[in-house]
Amino acid sequence: MQTGQKYRTQKTLKIITTAHKDVTDRLLQINPSLAAEARKILDVNKSERHIRGGLATREKYKGTHHMAL
Numbered sequence: 001m002q003t004g005q006k007y008r009t010q011k012t013l014k015i016i017t018t019a020h021k022d023v024t025d026r027l028l029q030i031n032p033s034l035a036a037e038a039r040k041i042l043d044v045n046k047s048e049r050h051i052r053g054g055l056a057t058r059e060k061y062k063g064t065h066h067m068a069l
Contacts, residue, residue, distance in 0.1 A: 028035040
């Protein structure tokens with residue numbers, strides 16, 4: 001992996017981590033009912049992400065993978 005790609009990946013993960021922290025911890029203090037709804041969505045996403053990753057890998061090796069901007 002080139003340095004630029006590695007930096008972008010790390011930066012993206014940091015943003016995702018910060019957003020997740022905002023939704024799980026800070027929103028709970030601000031609006032508990034909205035935080036509960038958000039938690040349900042995050043839990044579903046977490047339970048399905050390995051499937052999306054597998055599908056993306058499959059598409060990549062089939063040659064039909066398109067880079068998202």
